[in-house]
Amino acid sequence: MRLLSTLCGLASLVTLSTSTIFQNGQERETHFIDTRVAPITANSTGWKTYGPNATELAYKGRWDSKHVSWWAAPGLKFGFEGQNVAITFGNLTSQGVLVAYRLGGLDWHMSNVTAGATHQFVSPSTPGLNLTQPWQFPLTFELRVTNWAYGVQIAAVHLSTSSKLIKIPPYSKTIEFIGDSLTSGYSATYEAFSGFGYNIGAGFGNVEFSITAYPGICLHDADCWGNPRGQEYQWHRTPDTSPRAYQIWGAADPPKWDFAAHPPADIVIINIGTNDNNTANGAEPPVTRDQYLRSYLDFIPEVHAVYPKAQIVLMSLWNGFSAVGNSFVQTGAYTDEVYAVYKAFESDGYVHYFNSTGILQHNDIGPQWHPTDVGHVKIASHVMQYIRLKFGWEFAATGPEVQHETLYWNDEVRY
Ligand SMILES: *[C@@H]1O[C@H](CO)[C@@H](O)[C@H](O)[C@H]1NC(C)=O
Ligand SMILES: *[C@@H]1O[C@H](CO)[C@@H](O)[C@H](O)[C@H]1NC(C)=O
Ligand SMILES: *[C@@H]1O[C@H](CO)[C@@H](O)[C@H](O)[C@H]1NC(C)=O
Ligand SMILES: *[C@@H]1O[C@H](CO)[C@@H](O)[C@H](O)[C@H]1NC(C)=O
Ligand SMILES: *[C@@H]1O[C@H](CO)[C@@H](O)[C@H](O)[C@H]1NC(C)=O
Ligand SMILES: *[C@@H]1O[C@H](CO)[C@@H](O)[C@H](O)[C@H]1NC(C)=O
Ligand SMILES: *[C@@H]1O[C@H](CO)[C@@H](O)[C@H](O)[C@H]1NC(C)=O
Numbered sequence: 001m002r003l004l005s006t007l008c009g010l011a012s013l014v015t016l017s018t019s020t021i022f023q024n025g026q027e028r029e030t031h032f033i034d035t036r037v038a039p040i041t042a043n044s045t046g047w048k049t050y051g052p053n054a055t056e057l058a059y060k061g062r063w064d065s066k067h068v069s070w071w072a073a074p075g076l077k078f079g080f081e082g083q084n085v086a087i088t089f090g091n092l093t094s095q096g097v098l099v100a101y102r103l104g105g106l107d108w109h110m111s112n113v114t115a116g117a118t119h120q121f122v123s124p125s126t127p128g129l130n131l132t133q134p135w136q137f138p139l140t141f142e143l144r145v146t147n148w149a150y151g152v153q154i155a156a157v158h159l160s161t162s163s164k165l166i167k168i169p170p171y172s173k174t175i176e177f178i179g180d181s182l183t184s185g186y187s188a189t190y191e192a193f194s195g196f197g198y199n200i201g202a203g204f205g206n207v208e209f210s211i212t213a214y215p216g217i218c219l220h221d222a223d224c225w226g227n228p229r230g231q232e233y234q235w236h237r238t239p240d241t242s243p244r245a246y247q248i249w250g251a252a253d254p255p256k257w258d259f260a261a262h263p264p265a266d267i268v269i270i271n272i273g274t275n276d277n278n279t280a281n282g283a284e285p286p287v288t289r290d291q292y293l294r295s296y297l298d299f300i301p302e303v304h305a306v307y308p309k310a311q312i313v314l315m316s317l318w319n320g321f322s323a324v325g326n327s328f329v330q331t332g333a334y335t336d337e338v339y340a341v342y343k344a345f346e347s348d349g350y351v352h353y354f355n356s357t358g359i360l361q362h363n364d365i366g367p368q369w370h371p372t373d374v375g376h377v378k379i380a381s382h383v384m385q386y387i388r389l390k391f392g393w394e395f396a397a398t399g400p401e402v403q404h405e406t407l408y409w410n411d412e413v414r415y
Helices: 196-204 243-249 289-306 335-348 373-391
Strands: 047-050 058-060 075-080 085-089 097-103 109-113 118-122 139-145 154-160 173-179 207-213 267-271 311-315 321-324 327-330 351-354
Touching: 058 207, 075 154, 109 118, 118 139, 173 196, 196 207, 196 373, 267 373, 289 311, 289 335, 311 335, 311 373, 335 351, 351 373
Parallel strands: 173 207, 173 267, 267 311, 311 351
Antiparallel strands: 047 154, 058 075, 075 139, 085 118, 085 154, 097 109, 097 139, 321 327
């Protein structure tokens, strides 16, 4: 049996920020918008400035007390009056980080933003702005950091003079994802923004979601692929395990995430262990099957303690695919252990098993050993339907795009 795939996420090697998107080794055609404008200060005419702690600003996912974003695809959402929105990004913004932003239910746009600079995302010439129907007010603006390692710092939000920010209340349901590179969209086209975590959370259209996932991380508290801590430790913390997290907050005692200050999760989706299972992850000594199992058995009650009303869904791990004879088989990772964790809590009623086998095939995995965009969409679609059937959550995204730039079509219909 030839092992074709070994999963990794060499997070510590990724330090350069470029905005070139590759597709099958070719540079992908992109339409990033240059949104940078001259600095807007308190004296700039025509503008009104809000600080990052304005109560109308809703931060999605994990952000710290300096208004720096962490983990995968964190977001910012607010309503506004007028026809202008600009944001000043603080110095703790990763240089050139690619953000997605949209007005109302229009398609997402992409722009790379700069530390210490001001970017204008909405102006009177923004397509669609003038088409807003009376029932579509207040106008909403949303921004998502597309990456998992890079982040932004919100320093200020600027609107037209004599207009104001409007608080958009959160949706009543919340999903939390706990994972690694798979959930955070490593090597997907737009990374976290193309990953199944984002696709599920945004796919429902009426739920809040937080993607506490980072490439290479283990569940067991070991140094895996350069991530100094495992999820059983890091999930309790605000920052992730990126190099910038250690620069900004140090290694000793990063701030704890204040679970009580945020709406509790109704559903927690856990996909973790693929890195624990990989003896090449660099952990010294390697994580053993028994350590993984014990960590998982300990972790479930920790999640339950924080979110006592949450349904916790354990995803089985596909790991990769091997060529066997004239076909392929899924390798799987810790298949028995994940199922054993489910069985250990089954009678408590709040832990569920999501069998991922059969959703992905070998050609849904890209050369970086992670799902392709198609693979992510398949996983997300199945998990969403599972949640709908199991917990009765209906789909509320019924038009506006969720997966950006996935419009592939055949215009040579008679080949
Ligand atoms: C704003 O204008 C005042 C008065 O002219 C000046 O003292 C102040 O330095 C200016 N502030 C900024 C941020 O430019
Ligand atoms: C925001 O921060 C400023 C300066 O730190 C402070 O004066 C203000 O009261 C804060 N506003 C809110 C809504 O917390
Ligand atoms: C960035 O840092 C410089 C130098 O410390 C400071 O002057 C500037 O105000 C900072 N800008 C922002 C947006 O935080
Ligand atoms: C991204 O930002 C960098 C730095 O501002 C700039 O040089 C580059 O052209 C931008 N790339 C795209 C695709 O917009
Ligand atoms: C929207 O309306 C404003 C004011 O009437 C106008 O200046 C602007 O060009 C319009 N924008 C678009 C995209 O049509
Ligand atoms: C990884 O998981 C597979 C499938 O459950 C198992 O056979 C294998 O022993 C595990 N590897 C390690 C290093 O624990
Ligand atoms: C998961 O699904 C696969 C494929 O249908 C099946 O072979 C396997 O038995 C299932 N695992 C569990 C624990 O039900």
